[in-house]
Amino acid sequence: MNGIELKNLTKHYGNLCALEQVNLTLEENKIYGLLGRNGAGKTTLLNIITNRIFADDGEATVDGETVVNNDKALGKIYMLSEKLYYPERMKINNIFQWTKSFYPDFDKAYAIRLCEMFELNPNKTLRSLSTGYLTIFKLIIALSVNVPYLLLDEPVLGLDAYHRDLFYRILLEKFSEKPCTIVISTHLIEEVSGIIEEVIIMKQGKLIHKEACEELLSKGYTISGKAADVDAFIADRRVIGVDTLGGLKVAYLLGKPDSNISKDLEISHLDLQKLFIQLTN
Amino acid sequence: MELNLNSEKAIFLQIAEGIEDAILSGAFEEESQIPSITEFSVNYKINPATALKGINLLVDSGVVYKKRGLGMFVASGAIERLRQKRKDQFFDNYIVSLVAEARRLNLTEAEIKSMIERGLKQ
Numbered sequence: 247m248n249g250i251e252l253k254n255l256t257k258h259y260g261n262l263c264a265l266e267q268v269n270l271t272l273e274e275n276k277i278y279g280l281l282g283r284n285g286a287g288k289t290t291l292l293n294i295i296t297n298r299i300f301a302d303d304g305e306a307t308v309d310g311e312t313v314v315n316n317d318k319a320l321g322k323i324y325m326l327s328e329k330l331y332y333p334e335r336m337k338i339n340n341i342f343q344w345t346k347s348f349y350p351d352f353d354k355a356y357a358i359r360l361c362e363m364f365e366l367n368p369n370k371t372l373r374s375l376s377t378g379y380l381t382i383f384k385l386i387i388a389l390s391v392n393v394p395y396l397l398l399d400e401p402v403l404g405l406d407a408y409h410r411d412l413f414y415r416i417l418l419e420k421f422s423e424k425p426c427t428i429v430i431s432t433h434l435i436e437e438v439s440g441i442i443e444e445v446i447i448m449k450q451g452k453l454i455h456k457e458a459c460e461e462l463l464s465k466g467y468t469i470s471g472k473a474a475d476v477d478a479f480i481a482d483r484r485v486i487g488v489d490t491l492g493g494l495k496v497a498y499l500l501g502k503p504d505s506n507i508s509k510d511l512e513i514s515h516l517d518l519q520k521l522f523i524q525l526t527n
Numbered sequence: 528m529e530l531n532l533n534s535e536k537a538i539f540l541q542i543a544e545g546i547e548d549a550i551l552s553g554a555f556e557e558e559s560q561i562p563s564i565t566e567f568s569v570n571y572k573i574n575p576a577t578a579l580k581g582i583n584l585l586v587d588s589g590v591v592y593k594k595r596g597l598g599m600f601v602a603s604g605a606i607e608r609l610r611q612k613r614k615d616q617f618f619d620n621y622i623v624s625l626v627a628e629a630r631r632l633n634l635t636e637a638e639i640k641s642m643i644e645r646g647l648k649q
Contacts, residue, residue, distance in 0.1 A: 277574055415569045422565035422575045440532050440573040460537060460577075515535035 248309050249273045250295060250323075250395060250427070255304035257290055257451075264290040266451045267304070274394070275425035279442035279459070281435060283526050286448040288431045289327070292397050296325045308395065324349065325397040326388040330380065334373040338383060342368070342390075351392035360386045360416065364409065377404040385413055389420055396428045402437075410434075414441060439518040449526050459518065466516035466524075467503045470496040475510050487524040498524045530571050538573055542581030547609050550590065550601055557603045561591060588612075 250272040257265040265287045272278060282288050293299045295306050297313045297320055305312060308319040332341050338361070346352040361368045364382045366375075375383060381404050388396055402410045418441065421428065429446075430438055445462050447455040455462065466486070469476055476495040480488075484500040498520065503513045528545035530538060549555045562570070567578040582599065585591040590605045602608075629639050 411572075414572050418568045418572065418575065419565060422568055436532070440530070440538060440571070440577070443574050443576055460539075464537075517532070 251307045251310075252291075252295070253305045253307075255291070255294060255301050255306060257287075257294065257299070257301050263451050265294070265301070268448075268451075268453050270446065270453060270456065272395075272427055272429065274427055276444060277421065277428045277430065277442050278444050278446055279435070279438050280429050280431040280446045280448070281522055281526075282431075282448035285450075286526070287451040288448055289399055290451075291448070292325055292327070292399050292429070292431065295397065296320065296323055298325075321349070322393050323395040323397060324388055324391045324393045325399065326384050326401055327399045328403065330372070330384075332372055335371055337371050338366070338368040341372070341387075345387055345391065349391045349393060352387075353390045353392060357386050357390040360389060363412065363416070378406065378409065381405055382409060389416060392424070392426075394426050396426055397431075398429065399431045401430060401432065402434060410437065414438075417441070435519045435522055436517070445518070447522065447525060455525065462521065463516065463518060464502065466498060466500055466521050468496060468498055468514045468516050468520070469503075469507070469511050470494065470514070471508075471511040475508060479508065479511060487527060530573070539577050539581035539584070542567060542571070542573070542578055543584040546582070546585060547590065547613075550605050551609055551613070555601050557601050557605055559601055560597075561599050561601060563598055 250270075252268055252270040255265050255268040255270075256263075268287075268291065270291075280288050280291070290299070294301050295308075295313060297315065300314065307313065308322055311319040313319045313323075332344075336344075342352070342354050342357050346354060358368060364386065366379055366382055366386070372380065372383065381402065385401060388398060388401070402413060405413065414437070417428070430442065432438055439459065442459050444457065445455065445459050446453065469479055471479075471494070473490065473493055473495040476488075476497050480497045480499065485497055486500055487498045489496045498516060507513060528549060530541050530545070532538065534541065536544075546555065546561065549561075550557075555561050564575050564578045564582065567573070567582070568575040571578070582591060586593060586599075588608075589602055590609060591599050592602050593599050625639075634642075
């Protein structure tokens with residue numbers, strides 16, 4: 247079967263359970279959003295997929311083959327992470343050359359074109375780059391490697407609004423022309439909510455939700471109004487959270503709003519960010 | 528055309544309506560080519576699958592058609608078809624909510640009518 251498959255993946259750090267029996271299938275040519283609060287296990291998950299760390303139990307496969315010490319499987323995956331795995335004194339140009347020997351489909355001409363778009367001088371060394379430009383450098387490699395599976399762990403760290411926008415556009419252009427599987431792990435949920443097709447939400451090492459973004463959003467709604475009215479309404483419903491502001495109350499609910507809602511109450515849509523906060527709280 | 532990711536309306540519906548609006552206003556003329564899925568996706572920063580879903584609604588209703596290898600075009604007669612559809616929806620989309628708000632404000636029938644007249648004159 248093609249795709250990335252995780253079976254019963256478990257990982258402990260001492261007493262801390264970083265991943266607990268995670269089962270997950272990532273299909274081909276889809277963009278996934280991997281969401282979770284700090285310490286939820288997102289990076290651990292991605293590190294196991296790329297064989298940077300080992301799972302205590304369970305298995306990760308790419309197109310049916312294990313990722314553990316398997317160069318063939320690992321060659322299909324590229325992971326952008328916070329850690330920098332390149333020598334700091336190296337020039338960007340040389341790194342491009344070098345990357346090509348690990349990833350034969352790396353498109354150097356395209357990488358150079360992206361450098362121009364992001365105004366990054368490829369003759370610079372890595373250590374002369376600012377945090378933002380270091381991220382841009384990593385993004386350019388990720389966008390140019392041409393592998394079937396791209397894992398992006400916090401891809402827009404330190405980027406200004408203009409560069410984030412530019413990155414999302416280039417990513418979508420690339421994806422439209424040459425589809426691949428992309429996993430974006432991020433805290434900037436709002437920004438990616440339109441881009442991702444499926445949402446994966448993790449909480450304390452467990453996978454708590456995986457479904458189509460649109461479907462997940464249609465599963466929640468917000469009710470606001472006078473506290474007493476809201477309380478009466480939510481009494482026998484699936485509430486995931488409430489906010490109170492003076493005599494006003496806002497309740498976040500799962501399910502679809504039914505038709506017999508009192509006129510004194512206002513129903514509104516629950517966006518991904520709010521839903522995320524309520525689900526992982 | 529603008530998309531609101533926080534709107535209650537699903538993004539693919541907003542895409543479809545945005546294209547309909549552009550056809551009705553003459554921005555996309557009949558028998559002219561509309562932007563590709565990639566262009567919609569990149570411009571509005573949405574997943575291509577979402578853009579495709581929106582455009583497929585228009586293909587299914589005969590407003591837009593695909594020419595293999597060339598792209599998507601506005602069908603002839605699309606404007607008339609869209610006008611008729613929007614007219615059918617006018618009561619549900621506007622009149623019902625107008626009356627509801629007017630009742631909340633205790634507006635009389637005569638007041639509502641005079642306001643509509645005023646709006647028509649503008």
